[in-house]
Amino acid sequence: MSGGKVLVYEQHPVTRNHICSIMEFLEYEPVTVEGPEALNEHLGNPPDAIWMVLLGGAGANGSAVEVLRKIRSLDPHIPVVLVLDPKGGIKLTAELEAGVIDMVEMPLRARRVNSVLQKVQTFRENRHQNGSPRNLELFRNLVGSSKGIQRVRKMIEMVASSDANVLITGESGTGKEVVARHIHYHSARRNKPFVPVNCGAIPPDLLESELFGHEKGAFTGAITARQGRFEMADGGTLFLDEIGDMSLNMQVKLLRVLQERTFERVGSNKSITVNVRIIAATHVNLEKAIESGRFREDLFYRLNVFPIETPPLRDRVEDLPLLVNDLIERSAHEGHGSLRLTPTAMQSLGHYKWPGNVRELANLIERLSILYPNGVVDLHDLPEKYQATELVAKAATEVAAEAAAVAPGVADPGQFIRLPRGGIDLKEHLTSLEYNLILQALQESNWVVAHAAKRLMMGRTTLVEKMRKLGLQRDEEGAAGI
Numbered sequence: 070m071s072g073g074k075v076l077v078y079e080q081h082p083v084t085r086n087h088i089c090s091i092m093e094f095l096e097y098e099p100v101t102v103e104g105p106e107a108l109n110e111h112l113g114n115p116p117d118a119i120w121m122v123l124l125g126g127a128g129a130n131g132s133a134v135e136v137l138r139k140i141r142s143l144d145p146h147i148p149v150v151l152v153l154d155p156k157g158g159i160k161l162t163a164e165l166e167a168g169v170i171d172m173v174e175m176p177l178r179a180r181r182v183n184s185v186l187q188k189v190q191t192f193r194e195n196r197h198q199n200g201s202p203r204n205l206e207l208f209r210n211l212v213g214s215s216k217g218i219q220r221v222r223k224m225i226e227m228v229a230s231s232d233a234n235v236l237i238t239g240e241s242g243t244g245k246e247v248v249a250r251h252i253h254y255h256s257a258r259r260n261k262p263f264v265p266v267n268c269g270a271i272p273p274d275l276l277e278s279e280l281f282g283h284e285k286g287a288f289t290g291a292i293t294a295r296q297g298r299f300e301m302a303d304g305g306t307l308f309l310d311e312i313g314d315m316s317l318n319m320q321v322k323l324l325r326v327l328q329e330r331t332f333e334r335v336g337s338n339k340s341i342t343v344n345v346r347i348i349a350a351t352h353v354n355l356e357k358a359i360e361s362g363r364f365r366e367d368l369f370y371r372l373n374v375f376p377i378e379t380p381p382l383r384d385r386v387e388d389l390p391l392l393v394n395d396l397i398e399r400s401a402h403e404g405h406g407s408l409r410l411t412p413t414a415m416q417s418l419g420h421y422k423w424p425g426n427v428r429e430l431a432n433l434i435e436r437l438s439i440l441y442p443n444g445v446v447d448l449h450d451l452p453e454k455y456q457a458t459e460l461v462a463k464a465a466t467e468v469a470a471e472a473a474a475v476a477p478g479v480a481d482p483g484q485f486i487r488l489p490r491g492g493i494d495l496k497e498h499l500t501s502l503e504y505n506l507i508l509q510a511l512q513e514s515n516w517v518v519a520h521a522a523k524r525l526m527m528g529r530t531t532l533v534e535k536m537r538k539l540g541l542q543r544d545e546e547g548a549a550g551i
């Protein structure tokens with residue numbers, strides 16, 4: 070029993086360090102949190118799953134019971150253990166006592182902590198055997214509210230509790246692995262390993278020993294015996310990614326394991342039986358691969374007991390704002406600055422076809438957050454291929470209209486002109502503004518320069534000089550009536 074992530078909520082730095090070092094000593098991974106806001110980042114988040122919470126002095130940021138309520142609102146079932154400092158001020162209330170699994174006193178003693186951890190483990194196991202209600206919050210990072218994503222969530226919910234094999238199909242970057250992890254997380258196997266294997270990335274001659282393990286001396290280089298991924302995943306889930314790239318030879322071997330549930334390590338004839346749930350994924354169209362003889366039909370039917378298709382991003386552009394926000398948060402979390410997209414920039418992303426789907430979007434957001442840390446990204450700041458032509462054209466017309474809308478007599482024309490994101494040739498802009506205003510004044514004064522000069526609040530000779538420079542003269546009758 071080791072290795073889980075333990076959220077340590079403790080304001081006092083010395084106590085916090087003490088708790089963390091004890092947890093590390095016991096081979097747990099402490100994750101520290103200092104204020105209630107930061108809880109949002111860690112709880113209710115499947116891939117980042119927190120195993121338990123150690124709740125210490127809540128300090129200036131509210132009482133321990135308030136922090137506990139916040140924890141419960143984010144994850145109603147997470148085991149919480151209270152850390153009591155005899156010197157420090159946690160006020161024990163009935164609500165607090167009822168809401169935690171156990172309490173430990175500072176300074177922590179490894180033996181006492183170990184027995185509490187045992188209790189947490191038992192609590193977690195029982196909770197899953199009883200099939201407690203699954204927390205919908207945990208779906209949070211399968212972001213989206215479109216019909217397509219709702220359907221995927223529904224399928225995950227339907228299939229998670231069974232042991233049925235699942236085949237996830239969908240274009241590259243649509244979230245096939247996210248779906249696989251959710252299925253595992255929402256199954257009774259969640260406390261057992263989720264073992265991914267990328268069948269396309271492992272050379273065919275190594276895949277067999279990777280999946281089934283090998284005995285010492287089974288082949289050149291096999292210095293020691295090694296467990297395969299099937300054994301590692303015992304009790305949990307084996308995720309066979311890019312199954313469409315698996316060689317026909319390996320497909321036969323996999324089919325046998327799926328049928329008989331037993332296999333042998335390479336170089337051994339001892340059969341091993343494991344209890345593994347298989348989730349496979351591919352971006353290849355397997356039906357076509359079957360037609361062309363690259364994929365075995367019998368294996369396809371074995372895997373495809375419960376098919377789930379992840380929709381391409383272009384078919385669910387209504388999810389873009391949610392996804393963009395989620396990815397910005399993630400990127401800020403990784404230390405890049407935060408970021409904001411203007412509505413036009415967001416609209417422009419909705420016109421794009423997204424061949425790389427959510428993965429491409431994630432890369433774009435990361436790139437933008439490096440280019441514009443804590444900045445606002447407008448249409449023109451997007452890399453060119455993400456700028457929708459119709460929106461670029463519209464924006465250009467608006468800039469021109471804005472410039473033209475600056476009427477004479479307006480006290481502060483500057484306040485009506487927004488500096489376009491793409492920048493502006495100021496000199497040229499001012500010259501054209503000057504030209505337009507002088508032309509209007511002249512036309513409205515019937516080209517009587519003295520009158521126009523008055524309207525422009527300048528001397529007559531200055532205006533004549535400007536008209537000469539700008540090449541302004543009355544077309545039909547040659548020179549204006551000076």
Ligand SMILES: Nc1ncnc2c1ncn2[C@@H]1O[C@H](COP(=O)(O)OP(=O)(O)OP(=O)(O)O)[C@@H](O)[C@H]1O
Binds near residue numbers: 211240246247352392
């Ligand atoms: N619905 C979603 N909500 C939030 N993030 C998502 C979602 N779908 C995908 N992502 C993110 O997009 C990236 C790609 O997802 P994933 O690796 O699951 O895609 P995939 O379909 O397995 O792609 P490939 O076929 O290229 O392996 C990941 O960073 C993942 O976190």
Ligand SMILES: [Mg+2]
Binds near residue numbers: 245246310
């Ligand atoms: Mg993948």
